[in-house]
Amino acid sequence: MRLVNAEILKLRRRRGLMIWSWLLTVGSVLVALIVLLVLHAVNPGHHGPAGGSTNLEHYVFLLSGLGDIAAILIGATAGTQDVSNGVFRDLVVTGRSRATLFRVRAVGALCVFLPILAVGFAVAIGSSFLFAGGLPNATGSEIGHYIAYTLAITVVNTILAVSIAAFASSRVVVGVLIAWSAIVAQILLAINALGGVRKFIDVAAAEHFATQHMSNTNNRIPMSSATAVLVLAVWAAIALSAGRWWTNRVDA
């Protein structure tokens, strides 16, 4: 626990990282909310209320998309900062195993990111109910889907970022993961010739938890929830194993 607290301290004291993480998650939702509130106030006939089920879906779209970038930024920083600052060797000479030092990076990154995401969700869900006006509110099931989908995509990407950061610089990690999630995985999902193999793509497994409205229905790969969880767990496990292996192997 002390090691995890130390990881959290290292991340939270990075002012730039924290500002961007909050802006991308909570900030993006707040900006969207304010825009919708202003539009509704100016022209209520043309622009509906800022809350309700549909607008919550929009907020969650921002949370999952931009929040994912925040998750990748935090994961990449957690994964690289000890080595890039030259402190990793000082941690190794305490006698702690490299595997432990690697593992706590992922836990620390999640401990920093998830509360930010939780605040983002609190703002999004709260606003959707508070400003619903006459619009229907999201059901419990929809909210569950939103949370599950966002958690799936961001948690796996945080772990991937921490793991890939064992091999590469933080900039490379951020670039690779954003390119993978936003472009490469989407292209692969659109190739019907790949058939059922596509269910092994992490983005496909995460999208299983999205509502029908949210996900790109053309790219939605049918699979059971158990399969989706298993696929995501395997991605996380393989990434963590590779990162741990390399951290053990490389000179400190």
Add this chain to the structure above:
Amino acid sequence: METVIETKALTKRFGERAAVDGVDLTVGAGVAFGFLGPNGAGKTTMIRTLLGLTRATAGEVSLLGLPQPAKRREALARVGAIVEEPRFHPHLTGRENLQVVAAARDSAADGRIDASIERVGLAHRSGDRVKTYSLGMRQRLGIARCLLADPALLILDEPMNGLDPAGILEMRHLIRAFVDEGRTVFLSSHLLDEVEKTCDEVAIVDRGRVILQGRVDEIAASGDPTVLLAIDDTEAARRVLSAETRVTNIEQEGRELRITLSDGLTAAEVNRALVTAGVAVSRLEPARATLEEKFLAVTSRLETSE
């Protein structure tokens, strides 16, 4: 005497090049031990290998009597080390940097943070971000980080690097204080003078090999005696001394001659020979060999300079 560091045929290769080449080293407890060598001699690689930061290609290492890497965690729990220049998270304060490392040690390390900061004289700056620290302050913070382990052994890689004269003096006093407390300090350096002033024992290393090891005073005093002569007529003195086969070397330094004696020739005999030949000797004294002379005599530096 208890052995704190012991290596047997320790070797670390990078491809064909041996950075550490079959080193046998024994460091006893409660001494300041200098690991002396020119740049590129393999000092840092040796330290990294001792600490398990890089894997040895061959050989054995034991720290605090515990075989490495089998008993790595137990041994390193009582070892503090600075490898190369001390590095920190620049966005954290000095105290926070110590908290980060203390978290990787046992819980008692948390309780040593204040005392460690106090010990190195950084209490007034411990709340400042490390990116605002001078190199000397970072060196001191590095020592404070070592103290979190309450170390029986401190391994310091070039601790005087980048320090001003006052900082060097302070570091020397700190190291001697650690030794007085019964700790062992293993320090690498290319600064001969500092090793001579700070250390009790020394190993001279070159091209990955330990070529001389022992007490600093014994190494400096070893070899043929050297005598300094202050003479008005150095030419006449040279003629007299050249005739004596047991004078193996004559060097002139201004009005002084530095001569090396062998085969039991004494300074008194030299004096008698000169006076008998009518050469007035105004001063005659044994010249104490410096560690620098020994160092240059046994390392590749001499070959390079010749």
